[in-house]
Amino acid sequence: MTAHIIDGKAIAASLSQSIASAAKRLTAEHEVEPGLAVVLVGDNPASEIYVRSKTAKTAAVNMRSSFYKLPATAPEAELLELVERLNQDPTAHGILVQLPLPPQIDSRKVIEAIAPAKDVDGFHPLTAGLLSTGLPGIVPCTPLACIVLAKNVHGSLEGLEAVVIGRSNIVGKPLAQLLLIENATVTIAHSKTRDLPSVCRRGDIVFAAVGRPEMVRRDWIKPGATVIDVGINRVPAEHGKSKIVGDVAFAEVAEIAGAITPVPGGVGPMTIACLMLNTLTAACAQNGLPTPAIPNP
Numbered sequence: 001m002t003a004h005i006i007d008g009k010a011i012a013a014s015l016s017q018s019i020a021s022a023a024k025r026l027t028a029e030h031e032v033e034p035g036l037a038v039v040l041v042g043d044n045p046a047s048e049i050y051v052r053s054k055t056a057k058t059a060a061v062n063m064r065s066s067f068y069k070l071p072a073t074a075p076e077a078e079l080l081e082l083v084e085r086l087n088q089d090p091t092a093h094g095i096l097v098q099l100p101l102p103p104q105i106d107s108r109k110v111i112e113a114i115a116p117a118k119d120v121d122g123f124h125p126l127t128a129g130l131l132s133t134g135l136p137g138i139v140p141c142t143p144l145a146c147i148v149l150a151k152n153v154h155g156s157l158e159g160l161e162a163v164v165i166g167r168s169n170i171v172g173k174p175l176a177q178l179l180l181i182e183n184a185t186v187t188i189a190h191s192k193t194r195d196l197p198s199v200c201r202r203g204d205i206v207f208a209a210v211g212r213p214e215m216v217r218r219d220w221i222k223p224g225a226t227v228i229d230v231g232i233n234r235v236p237a238e239h240g241k242s243k244i245v246g247d248v249a250f251a252e253v254a255e256i257a258g259a260i261t262p263v264p265g266g267v268g269p270m271t272i273a274c275l276m277l278n279t280l281t282a283a284c285a286q287n288g289l290p291t292p293a294i295p296n297p
Contacts, residue, residue, distance in 0.1 A: 012269035022292035034283035042072030094120035143175035145270035163203035208247035
Protein backbone atom coordinates (compact mmCIF):
# COMPACT_ATOMS: atom_id res chain seq x y z
CA MET A 1 0.00 0.00 0.00
CA THR A 2 1.19 3.51 -0.84
CA ALA A 3 -0.32 6.19 1.38
CA HIS A 4 -2.19 9.20 0.11
CA ILE A 5 -0.02 12.23 0.87
CA ILE A 6 -2.07 14.87 2.68
CA ASP A 7 -1.07 18.16 1.04
CA GLY A 8 -1.02 20.60 3.94
CA LYS A 9 0.19 23.42 1.70
CA ALA A 10 -2.78 23.12 -0.65
CA ILE A 11 -5.33 22.77 2.14
CA ALA A 12 -3.80 25.75 3.96
CA ALA A 13 -3.87 27.80 0.74
CA SER A 14 -7.59 27.09 0.33
CA LEU A 15 -8.32 28.08 3.93
CA SER A 16 -6.13 31.20 3.63
CA GLN A 17 -8.00 32.31 0.50
CA SER A 18 -11.29 32.14 2.39
CA ILE A 19 -9.79 34.03 5.35
CA ALA A 20 -8.39 36.74 3.05
CA SER A 21 -11.81 37.28 1.47
CA ALA A 22 -13.50 37.45 4.88
CA ALA A 23 -10.89 39.88 6.23
CA LYS A 24 -11.30 42.13 3.20
CA ARG A 25 -15.09 42.21 3.68
CA LEU A 26 -14.67 42.91 7.39
CA THR A 27 -12.52 45.96 6.63
CA ALA A 28 -14.80 47.21 3.83
CA GLU A 29 -18.10 46.74 5.65
CA HIS A 30 -17.14 47.46 9.27
CA GLU A 31 -13.83 49.35 9.04
CA VAL A 32 -12.19 46.62 11.15
CA GLU A 33 -8.81 45.49 9.85
CA PRO A 34 -7.76 42.35 11.76
CA GLY A 35 -4.37 42.96 13.37
CA LEU A 36 -1.74 40.54 14.68
CA ALA A 37 1.10 41.70 16.93
CA VAL A 38 4.11 39.38 16.98
CA VAL A 39 6.81 39.68 19.65
CA LEU A 40 10.26 38.13 19.35
CA VAL A 41 12.82 38.15 22.15
CA GLY A 42 16.40 37.36 21.16
CA ASP A 43 17.98 36.01 17.98
CA ASN A 44 16.97 32.36 17.83
CA PRO A 45 17.33 31.51 14.09
CA ALA A 46 14.37 29.11 14.03
CA SER A 47 12.17 31.65 15.83
CA GLU A 48 13.17 34.37 13.37
CA ILE A 49 12.13 32.13 10.47
CA TYR A 50 8.78 31.37 12.12
CA VAL A 51 8.14 35.05 12.81
CA ARG A 52 8.93 36.09 9.23
CA SER A 53 6.59 33.43 7.93
CA LYS A 54 3.77 34.53 10.21
CA THR A 55 4.12 38.23 9.43
CA ALA A 56 4.26 37.56 5.68
CA LYS A 57 1.14 35.39 5.86
CA THR A 58 -0.68 38.08 7.84
CA ALA A 59 -0.22 40.58 5.00
CA ALA A 60 -1.18 37.95 2.41
CA VAL A 61 -4.62 37.46 4.01
CA ASN A 62 -5.45 41.18 4.16
CA MET A 63 -4.59 41.66 7.82
CA ARG A 64 -2.42 44.17 9.63
CA SER A 65 0.87 42.93 11.04
CA SER A 66 3.04 44.60 13.68
CA PHE A 67 6.37 43.23 14.82
CA TYR A 68 8.20 43.93 18.08
CA LYS A 69 11.70 42.67 18.80
CA LEU A 70 13.48 42.77 22.15
CA PRO A 71 17.12 41.82 22.79
CA ALA A 72 17.94 38.43 24.30
CA THR A 73 19.01 40.24 27.48
CA ALA A 74 15.66 41.99 27.93
CA PRO A 75 14.32 41.66 31.48
CA GLU A 76 11.01 39.94 32.10
CA ALA A 77 9.43 43.22 33.24
CA GLU A 78 10.14 44.85 29.87
CA LEU A 79 8.36 42.06 27.98
CA LEU A 80 5.41 42.11 30.38
CA GLU A 81 5.12 45.88 29.93
CA LEU A 82 5.04 45.45 26.14
CA VAL A 83 2.36 42.77 26.40
CA GLU A 84 0.22 45.06 28.54
CA ARG A 85 0.56 47.89 25.98
CA LEU A 86 -0.59 45.50 23.27
CA ASN A 87 -3.49 44.36 25.46
CA GLN A 88 -4.67 47.98 25.47
CA ASP A 89 -4.05 48.54 21.73
CA PRO A 90 -7.39 48.30 19.87
CA THR A 91 -5.62 47.62 16.55
CA ALA A 92 -3.87 44.52 17.91
CA HIS A 93 -6.62 41.91 17.94
CA GLY A 94 -4.18 39.05 18.38
CA ILE A 95 -0.94 38.86 20.37
CA LEU A 96 1.68 36.20 19.74
CA VAL A 97 4.87 35.99 21.81
CA GLN A 98 7.22 33.63 20.00
CA LEU A 99 8.51 30.77 22.14
CA PRO A 100 10.98 29.72 23.47
CA LEU A 101 11.94 32.71 25.57
CA PRO A 102 15.37 33.42 27.14
CA PRO A 103 15.98 31.79 30.55
CA GLN A 104 15.51 34.98 32.56
CA ILE A 105 11.87 35.19 31.42
CA ASP A 106 9.13 32.95 32.84
CA SER A 107 7.08 31.83 29.84
CA ARG A 108 4.11 31.01 32.06
CA LYS A 109 3.93 34.59 33.36
CA VAL A 110 4.06 35.97 29.83
CA ILE A 111 1.34 33.63 28.55
CA GLU A 112 -0.90 34.50 31.49
CA ALA A 113 -0.28 38.24 30.93
CA ILE A 114 -1.82 38.14 27.43
CA ALA A 115 -5.49 39.14 27.44
CA PRO A 116 -7.44 35.91 26.80
CA ALA A 117 -9.48 37.64 24.08
CA LYS A 118 -6.22 38.29 22.20
CA ASP A 119 -4.61 34.92 22.90
CA VAL A 120 -4.55 33.68 19.30
CA ASP A 121 -2.05 30.95 20.18
CA GLY A 122 -4.61 29.47 22.56
CA PHE A 123 -2.12 28.94 25.41
CA HIS A 124 -3.75 30.99 28.21
CA PRO A 125 -5.12 28.91 31.13
CA LEU A 126 -8.58 30.45 30.63
CA THR A 127 -8.50 29.46 26.96
CA ALA A 128 -7.48 25.93 27.92
CA GLY A 129 -10.29 25.81 30.49
CA LEU A 130 -12.92 26.82 27.95
CA LEU A 131 -11.74 24.10 25.59
CA SER A 132 -11.66 21.43 28.29
CA THR A 133 -15.24 22.21 29.32
CA GLY A 134 -16.54 22.39 25.76
CA LEU A 135 -17.29 26.10 25.81
CA PRO A 136 -16.66 28.43 22.85
CA GLY A 137 -13.23 30.03 22.70
CA ILE A 138 -10.03 30.31 20.70
CA VAL A 139 -8.59 26.91 19.79
CA PRO A 140 -4.79 26.33 19.79
CA CYS A 141 -3.48 26.54 16.24
CA THR A 142 -1.57 23.28 15.84
CA PRO A 143 -4.28 21.02 17.32
CA LEU A 144 -6.86 22.79 15.16
CA ALA A 145 -4.63 22.21 12.11
CA CYS A 146 -4.46 18.50 12.97
CA ILE A 147 -8.25 18.25 13.11
CA VAL A 148 -8.68 20.02 9.76
CA LEU A 149 -6.15 17.70 8.11
CA ALA A 150 -7.73 14.57 9.60
CA LYS A 151 -11.23 15.64 8.53
CA ASN A 152 -9.90 16.35 5.05
CA VAL A 153 -9.32 12.58 4.82
CA HIS A 154 -12.24 11.21 6.84
CA GLY A 155 -14.93 13.88 6.67
CA SER A 156 -16.22 12.92 10.11
CA LEU A 157 -14.08 11.64 12.97
CA GLU A 158 -17.06 10.30 14.89
CA GLY A 159 -16.45 6.83 16.30
CA LEU A 160 -12.88 6.59 15.06
CA GLU A 161 -10.09 5.37 17.33
CA ALA A 162 -7.55 8.19 17.69
CA VAL A 163 -4.13 7.82 19.32
CA VAL A 164 -2.27 10.99 20.31
CA ILE A 165 1.43 10.43 21.07
CA GLY A 166 2.46 13.29 23.35
CA ARG A 167 0.76 15.06 26.25
CA SER A 168 2.05 18.63 26.01
CA ASN A 169 -0.14 21.60 26.92
CA ILE A 170 0.52 23.05 23.46
CA VAL A 171 -0.48 20.07 21.29
CA GLY A 172 -1.28 16.75 22.94
CA LYS A 173 -3.81 17.77 25.60
CA PRO A 174 -5.82 20.29 23.54
CA LEU A 175 -5.78 17.93 20.55
CA ALA A 176 -7.34 15.21 22.71
CA GLN A 177 -10.07 17.64 23.78
CA LEU A 178 -10.82 18.56 20.17
CA LEU A 179 -11.00 14.89 19.20
CA LEU A 180 -13.51 14.29 21.99
CA ILE A 181 -15.60 17.17 20.67
CA GLU A 182 -15.52 15.40 17.29
CA ASN A 183 -16.81 12.24 19.05
CA ALA A 184 -13.64 10.22 18.41
CA THR A 185 -12.43 7.66 20.96
CA VAL A 186 -9.13 9.02 22.24
CA THR A 187 -6.02 7.47 23.76
CA ILE A 188 -3.18 9.75 24.90
CA ALA A 189 0.14 7.91 24.82
CA HIS A 190 3.44 9.17 26.21
CA SER A 191 6.90 8.17 27.40
CA LYS A 192 5.51 6.03 30.24
CA THR A 193 3.00 4.16 28.09
CA ARG A 194 3.53 0.39 28.17
CA ASP A 195 4.09 -1.24 24.77
CA LEU A 196 3.63 2.00 22.86
CA PRO A 197 3.76 0.36 19.40
CA SER A 198 0.79 -1.89 20.19
CA VAL A 199 -1.20 1.07 21.53
CA CYS A 200 -0.52 3.00 18.31
CA ARG A 201 -1.60 0.02 16.19
CA ARG A 202 -5.13 0.42 17.58
CA GLY A 203 -5.46 3.84 15.98
CA ASP A 204 -7.55 4.61 12.93
CA ILE A 205 -5.73 7.95 13.19
CA VAL A 206 -2.35 8.43 14.85
CA PHE A 207 -1.12 11.91 15.78
CA ALA A 208 2.63 12.05 16.51
CA ALA A 209 3.64 15.05 18.63
CA VAL A 210 6.64 14.09 20.75
CA GLY A 211 9.61 15.92 19.20
CA ARG A 212 11.67 12.76 18.62
CA PRO A 213 12.97 12.31 15.06
CA GLU A 214 11.36 9.42 13.17
CA MET A 215 10.31 7.62 16.35
CA VAL A 216 7.12 6.16 14.88
CA ARG A 217 7.97 3.16 12.70
CA ARG A 218 6.14 1.05 10.15
CA ASP A 219 5.14 -1.67 12.61
CA TRP A 220 3.49 0.92 14.89
CA ILE A 221 0.77 1.64 12.33
CA LYS A 222 -2.36 -0.33 11.49
CA PRO A 223 -2.68 -0.92 7.71
CA GLY A 224 -4.74 1.87 6.17
CA ALA A 225 -4.57 4.20 9.18
CA THR A 226 -4.19 7.97 8.83
CA VAL A 227 -0.97 9.43 10.27
CA ILE A 228 -0.68 13.12 11.19
CA ASP A 229 2.94 14.06 11.92
CA VAL A 230 3.29 17.18 14.09
CA GLY A 231 7.05 16.85 14.64
CA ILE A 232 9.63 19.25 13.24
CA ASN A 233 13.16 18.00 13.97
CA ARG A 234 16.45 19.10 12.45
CA VAL A 235 18.87 16.17 12.00
CA PRO A 236 22.30 15.77 10.36
CA ALA A 237 22.39 15.04 6.63
CA GLU A 238 25.14 14.33 4.10
CA HIS A 239 28.09 16.66 3.50
CA GLY A 240 27.77 18.34 6.89
CA LYS A 241 24.31 19.70 6.16
CA SER A 242 21.05 19.17 8.01
CA LYS A 243 17.48 18.33 7.09
CA ILE A 244 14.03 18.55 8.63
CA VAL A 245 12.19 15.35 9.54
CA GLY A 246 9.07 14.60 11.52
CA ASP A 247 8.34 12.30 14.43
CA VAL A 248 7.36 9.60 11.91
CA ALA A 249 9.70 7.53 9.73
CA PHE A 250 7.91 8.81 6.64
CA ALA A 251 9.20 6.49 3.90
CA GLU A 252 8.49 3.25 5.71
CA VAL A 253 5.21 4.34 7.33
CA ALA A 254 3.90 5.57 3.96
CA GLU A 255 4.12 1.96 2.75
CA ILE A 256 1.40 0.84 5.18
CA ALA A 257 -0.64 3.95 6.10
CA GLY A 258 -3.73 4.97 4.18
CA ALA A 259 -2.88 8.67 4.40
CA ILE A 260 0.02 10.62 5.89
CA THR A 261 1.21 14.20 6.26
CA PRO A 262 4.72 15.05 5.03
CA VAL A 263 7.29 17.07 6.97
CA PRO A 264 7.67 19.78 5.90
CA GLY A 265 4.49 20.63 4.02
CA GLY A 266 1.88 19.08 6.31
CA VAL A 267 0.88 20.40 9.71
CA GLY A 268 3.21 23.45 9.54
CA PRO A 269 1.41 25.43 6.80
CA MET A 270 -1.95 24.55 8.32
CA THR A 271 -0.87 25.82 11.74
CA ILE A 272 -0.10 29.27 10.31
CA ALA A 273 -3.41 29.30 8.41
CA CYS A 274 -5.21 28.48 11.66
CA LEU A 275 -3.35 31.33 13.38
CA MET A 276 -4.81 33.66 10.75
CA LEU A 277 -8.27 32.18 11.37
CA ASN A 278 -7.89 32.79 15.11
CA THR A 279 -6.87 36.40 14.47
CA LEU A 280 -9.94 36.93 12.29
CA THR A 281 -12.14 35.34 14.97
CA ALA A 282 -10.60 37.52 17.69
CA ALA A 283 -11.07 40.71 15.65
CA CYS A 284 -14.75 39.94 15.14
CA ALA A 285 -15.33 39.06 18.81
CA GLN A 286 -13.64 42.22 20.06
CA ASN A 287 -15.87 44.33 17.84
CA GLY A 288 -19.12 42.54 18.63
CA LEU A 289 -19.37 41.03 15.16
CA PRO A 290 -20.18 37.44 14.17
CA THR A 291 -17.30 35.40 12.83
CA PRO A 292 -17.66 34.96 9.06
CA ALA A 293 -18.49 31.44 7.89
CA ILE A 294 -15.29 29.89 6.55
CA PRO A 295 -15.75 26.86 4.26
CA ASN A 296 -13.99 23.73 5.48
CA PRO A 297 -11.11 23.21 3.04
